[in-house]
Amino acid sequence: MTFDKSSVASASLLALATLLLVFSLACGGGGSSSSSANNNNGSSTSALSSTCANSTGNCATLTTNNGNGYVNGAFTTVTVCTHGSTTSCVPISGVLVDTGSVGLRLFKSELSGVTLTPSTFADGDAMVECYPFVASYMWGPVATADVKVAGETASNAPIMVIDDSASPAYTPPADCSDYQGMSPPPTQWNSIAAFGANGIIGIGSTQQDCGPYCAQLASLQVDTSTPPQFNGLYYDCSSKTICTGAAATTASQVPNPVSQFATDNNGTAISLPSVSSSGTTSVTGALYFGIGTETGNGTESSNAMPSTATVLTLDTTEQFISTSFNNVTNPYSYIDSGSNGFFFVDSSIPACANTQADPYASDWFCPSSTLSLSATNTGASGSSGSSTVSFSVANADTLFNNNSGTDNDFSNLGGPGTSGTFDWGLPFFYGRVVYNAIEGNSVANSNGTTFTGPFVAY
Amino acid sequence: MKLAMQTRKLFPLSSLLITPLLVLAMSASALAALGGGPATIGEDRAHFNAKDEVTQAGPYAIHEMQLASGSRLREYVSTSGAVFAVSWVSPMRPDLKQLMGSYFSQYAQAIQQSSRRHGPVVVRTDGLVVESAGHMRGFVGHAYIPSLMPQGVTVNDIR
Numbered sequence: 179m180t181f182d183k184s185s186v187a188s189a190s191l192l193a194l195a196t197l198l199l200v201f202s203l204a205c206g207g208g209g210s211s212s213s214s215a216n217n218n219n220g221s222s223t224s225a226l227s228s229t230c231a232n233s234t235g236n237c238a239t240l241t242t243n244n245g246n247g248y249v250n251g252a253f254t255t256v257t258v259c260t261h262g263s264t265t266s267c268v269p270i271s272g273v274l275v276d277t278g279s280v281g282l283r284l285f286k287s288e289l290s291g292v293t294l295t296p297s298t299f300a301d302g303d304a305m306v307e308c309y310p311f312v313a314s315y316m317w318g319p320v321a322t323a324d325v326k327v328a329g330e331t332a333s334n335a336p337i338m339v340i341d342d343s344a345s346p347a348y349t350p351p352a353d354c355s356d357y358q359g360m361s362p363p364p365t366q367w368n369s370i371a372a373f374g375a376n377g378i379i380g381i382g383s384t385q386q387d388c389g390p391y392c393a394q395l396a397s398l399q400v401d402t403s404t405p406p407q408f409n410g411l412y413y414d415c416s417s418k419t420i421c422t423g424a425a426a427t428t429a430s431q432v433p434n435p436v437s438q439f440a441t442d443n444n445g446t447a448i449s450l451p452s453v454s455s456s457g458t459t460s461v462t463g464a465l466y467f468g469i470g471t472e473t474g475n476g477t478e479s480s481n482a483m484p485s486t487a488t489v490l491t492l493d494t495t496e497q498f499i500s501t502s503f504n505n506v507t508n509p510y511s512y513i514d515s516g517s518n519g520f521f522f523v524d525s526s527i528p529a530c531a532n533t534q535a536d537p538y539a540s541d542w543f544c545p546s547s548t549l550s551l552s553a554t555n556t557g558a559s560g561s562s563g564s565s566t567v568s569f570s571v572a573n574a575d576t577l578f579n580n581n582s583g584t585d586n587d588f589s590n591l592g593g594p595g596t597s598g599t600f601d602w603g604l605p606f607f608y609g610r611v612v613y614n615a616i617e618g619n620s621v622a623n624s625n626g627t628t629f630t631g632p633f634v635a636y
Numbered sequence: 637m638k639l640a641m642q643t644r645k646l647f648p649l650s651s652l653l654i655t656p657l658l659v660l661a662m663s664a665s666a667l668a669a670l671g672g673g674p675a676t677i678g679e680d681r682a683h684f685n686a687k688d689e690v691t692q693a694g695p696y697a698i699h700e701m702q703l704a705s706g707s708r709l710r711e712y713v714s715t716s717g718a719v720f721a722v723s724w725v726s727p728m729r730p731d732l733k734q735l736m737g738s739y740f741s742q743y744a745q746a747i748q749q750s751s752r753r754h755g756p757v758v759v760r761t762d763g764l765v766v767e768s769a770g771h772m773r774g775f776v777g778h779a780y781i782p783s784l785m786p787q788g789v790t791v792n793d794i795r
Contacts (some may be wrong), residue, residue, distance in 0.1 A: 193739060249752050278771045310729040312757050312768050313747065363748050384773055389726055397704040409705055409728050419734070496727055496774035506792060510725065510769065510776040521755040538751030596756040596767030597791045599776060603755060
């Protein structure tokens with residue numbers, strides 16, 4: 179619910195004064211915020227709490243323990259309903275909250291209690307999607323349903339139904355299963371066990387998961403072989419085994435669920451509490467829908483972005499920020515809740531040694547003592563400024579063995595990354611409020627200064 | 637200065653003397669998959685149906701292609717004609733099989749492994765380094781052959 183300016187204007191002077199008084203109290207003025215200690219720099223100006231004041235409005239509870247040993251993941255509950263029904267619904271907990279991707283992707287086995295409407299192309303054929311991540315991919319048909327998170331509803335929204343059945347309805351064609359040309363492909367995320375969570379809700383900075391690229395077939399057939407290799411996401415499946423790459427209108431693509439809410443749809447804020455340097459099992463956080471759209475009345479939680487937040491506008495083509503670390507510029511960097519560590523290049527930090535017990539230990543850094551580091555983030559034109567971030571990297575072997583090996587959350591977990599990229603994963607989010615604004619939205623901070631999405635702010 | 641140096645994504649090659657070579661090639665420019673040589677000239681350019689823009693940077697040349705899919709590909713060719721590195725920045729998934737040529741199977745085997753890490757992929761073998769990062773709407777990465785890298789060239793030059 180937002181202030182209706184016309185009703186304020188027509189109110190009596192006394193009512194106006196009362197409203198202004200209530201407004202200033204609700205917005206927490208200069209330091210009386212009721213939030214827990216979430217802030218960038220020691221001040222307590224209107225920091226959004228990591229606890230939702232109400233669960234039926236624009237604030238969804240996050241938990242970092244999905245009961246599956248997933249390290250540094252933030253999860254929420256997503257409810258899927260047969261379109262138009264309030265009773266034919268299934269709540270799905272443990273859905274990974276990912277600011278690095280866009281679109282809701284759930285497993286078919288979780289949705290048997292609701293009726294989804296399969297999406298089709300104009301020719302009547304099924305619309306099936308091959309969605310890539312860096313290390314793997316998901317495959318399954320697109321279908322529409324009502325999607326609810328906390329008190330927000332995306333009505334009749336396309337979602338991806340990952341086919342985890344023993345006999346999938348459609349066979350992925352070679353240019354999907356032959357992932358990025360790999361033969362054999364990596365382990366497909368075609369089951370809850372393979373993915374490690376009950377699904378993923380991508381709430382990143384774009385309106386759809388593919389956007390204009392997938393709307394024009396000419397840009398999707400990038401080579402001159404016969405038939406040309408297709409590098410889009412959507413396939414027209416006329417039968418179980420015949421799927422052909424096709425163009426999909428932006429309206430038919432899997433959207434950012436947040437953009438489909440009736441209100442509070444310009445972006446999100448994630449507030450997670452700090453995590454101690456030795457790690458912990460689980461924390462509770464808050465996912466706010468909308469930035470600057472609610473003042474905190476009734477069931478709605480204030481979602482103001484403070485004027486002290488650094489706003490980093492994202493490159494419009496690939497959504498990167500630039501991070502300078504150790505005097506090296508990394509122009510392809512990003513802040514991503516779906517990554518689970520600080521991933522960057524620093525050859526002076528040793529990686530953990532692979533062992534028989536942990537053959538992937540070298541995924542992580544093992545300094546002999548905890549390192550205190552810093553890096554500077556810069557956005558594209560329109561940013562409010564640059565921002566230097568201090569962070570720590572501890573010995574991962576030690577972290578994973580703390581607390582009898584039962585911890586899931588580590589604020590100082592890092593690993594060797596790739597040259598040119600600084601990946602700020604979930605550890606960056608601990609003890610901060612991180613805002614993500616969706617492209618095309620004009621978003622105001624608490625001073626009324628507006629910024630145009632896509633941007634990330636903290 | 638040519639396109640490659642004006643693009644803001646290009647990491648400044650401050651350690652090398654840059655001599656721009658303005659070549660808008662529609663025919664005989666040298667583009668080849670990783671590890672390829674003169675024998676594969678033109679294959680990639682034809683395969684991707686793209687223009688090839690070449691920048692000379694000291695002991696190597698950078699061939700850059702912009703595809704209709706929004707992808708920007710670069711191939712780094714030494715003076716001996718060997719493609720010692722390839723890089724990509726793309727909103728869409730890149731065609732790694734084409735770019736990495738005969739080195740692709742090494743990468744495919746190495747990435748089979750799963751772990752509790754969710755982040756960029758780094759594959760390091762004796763003869764090949766592949767670094768792959770990003771996500772849909774913003775993939776980025778590169779692959780190079782350490783033994784073919786010209787003297788003085790580092791991974792920071794491969795962007």
